[in-house]
Amino acid sequence: MSSHPEVPPFPSAEPPSGPPAAARSSLIRLQEDLRRADDSLVRLLAAWRPDGREVPGQFVEFWEGREAQARRLYDLEYGARTSLMGFQSGANTVAPVPSTLAAPADETLEAEEAEEAEEAARDAEAEPPLRKDGNPHAAYRVVVDRAFLTEPEALRALDERLAAGHQVRVVDQPLIKLLIADEETAMVQLEAGRSMILGPPLVRLAVELFESVWQRSRPYLREDGDLDPADRRLLQLMLSGLTDAATAHQLGTSPRTVQRRLRALMDAASVSSRVQLGWYAMRNNWV
Numbered sequence: 359m360s361s362h363p364e365v366p367p368f369p370s371a372e373p374p375s376g377p378p379a380a381a382r383s384s385l386i387r388l389q390e391d392l393r394r395a396d397d398s399l400v401r402l403l404a405a406w407r408p409d410g411r412e413v414p415g416q417f418v419e420f421w422e423g424r425e426a427q428a429r430r431l432y433d434l435e436y437g438a439r440t441s442l443m444g445f446q447s448g449a450n451t452v453a454p455v456p457s458t459l460a461a462p463a464d465e466t467l468e469a470e471e472a473e474e475a476e477e478a479a480r481d482a483e484a485e486p487p488l489r490k491d492g493n494p495h496a497a498y499r500v501v502v503d504r505a506f507l508t509e510p511e512a513l514r515a516l517d518e519r520l521a522a523g524h525q526v527r528v529v530d531q532p533l534i535k536l537l538i539a540d541e542e543t544a545m546v547q548l549e550a551g552r553s554m555i556l557g558p559p560l561v562r563l564a565v566e567l568f569e570s571v572w573q574r575s576r577p578y579l580r581e582d583g584d585l586d587p588a589d590r591r592l593l594q595l596m597l598s599g600l601t602d603a604a605t606a607h608q609l610g611t612s613p614r615t616v617q618r619r620l621r622a623l624m625d626a627a628s629v630s631s632r633v634q635l636g637w638y639a640m641r642n643n644w645v
Contacts, residue, residue: 419555421545427452427553431537431545432488438496438539443568445533448505451550452535455509460490460518491522496539498524501568501575503533504598513591513608516578527575528594541565576645585644592619593645597636 421430431453435442492498500519506512507528519526535547544556544564556564579590588609595605602613609616620632627638639645 417557417560419557421553421555422551424452424551427547430553430555434537434539434543434545435496436489436493438493440496440540441499441538442493442496443499443536443538443541443565443572444501445536445568445571446500446502446506447533447535448503448509449550450509450535452547452553455506455515456511458490459511459515492519492524498522499527499568499572500524501527501529501533501571502578503529503531504600505532507595507598507608508600508604520579526578527572528578528598529571529575530598533571536564536568538564538568576640580643580645589619589623590645592616593623593635593639596620596632597639597645 421427498519502512502516509515516526535553536544538544538561542558542561544561545553546556546564547553578594579587591609592605595608600608602616606613606616620635623639624630624632624635627635627642629635629638
């Protein structure tokens, strides 16, 4: 089997008791099981190949540390040739949502200043700044969950995606953090400090998971219908279970304004509760 990246050995001592320790112990066993499965799969495919040649590549890799994961995630996104499929959730320590946003117009460099900055970077043999404008060669499909919608600048990030032509959908159940490039390579975050890379044929498992969730999800903002986009955002946050205070924070308004706008939507739908409003919104393509 091809060599794996260096992974620091785990202590042989028995981990302390408690739910966090049990979860970590399970994660360690999962990692070892995956490595053994990788070995077995390589041997199986090598034995199966009629030409007897060695099977190239490796099916599972592990990446540790925030910076290493962030760089691998960036390379995966901007190296994609045709498609990108991803799940986004909360607690984004590797790629915090505000760090993924394009700079506001009043903070961008003028054309001449940008050219001078690039020339200075080349002269200093420095790496160019990381892009934040998305991969123009890849078609994006992204699913987000409730936890993502509570992240700082989450709505602005989703609006930028829509403006760039990305397809964005929402689910109510928690998601893992996942990115699939060209249906050939998948990156799955196992915990804050560790991610796993899947190559063919194991990447098919990630693709099938994504497609299954995509089918059960709902559009983030529908373009059809007469409902105002601001009200669609409000309904999405309500359906995702955010409190009035959290919704107000995301929309940049007050809880009282949120309550007043929801009351107006309930009146428009001729319903008397938010539960009924949610059902009406789903059945009448308001969200």
